Amino acid sequence: MLCPKCDAKMEEVTCEDVVIDRCSACKGIWFDSGEAETLSKKWIAEFIDTGDTEVGRKLDALDTISCPRCGETMRRFFDIDGIQLQFEKCDGHGQFFDAGEFTLWAENHYL
Ligand SMILES: [Zn+2]
Numbered sequence: 001m002l003c004p005k006c007d008a009k010m011e012e013v014t015c016e017d018v019v020i021d022r023c024s025a026c027k028g029i030w031f032d033s034g035e036a037e038t039l040s041k042k043w044i045a046e047f048i049d050t051g052d053t054e055v056g057r058k059l060d061a062l063d064t065i066s067c068p069r070c071g072e073t074m075r076r077f078f079d080i081d082g083i084q085l086q087f088e089k090c091d092g093h094g095q096f097f098d099a100g101e102f103t104l105w106a107e108n109h110y111l
């Protein structure tokens, strides 16, 4: 899978029997549907969301992001702090968080 933001190679990271895809360059993370909810815990966010928040924030400026599974343009979602946290979602396949964003999102969605 290639990163929907920067086209670099995504690498698989396994956590609690769930395999997520993290970009080897920008460290954005792709979660298949339901995976983000399953992994919404503080220690997991610290373990997998290792990228530079500043890099992630800059990538929010990109306008059209395609789903890495189906190629359709993903919808943009805003969470808690509005502009601070903006992520892309494909209803059929999953969601993409830039570096630092999953940590923010997880804080608001602890199970
Ligand atoms: Zn990337």
Ligand SMILES: [Zn+2]
Pocket: 067, 068, 069, 070, 071, 072, 090, 091, 092, 093, 094
């Ligand atoms: Zn899709």
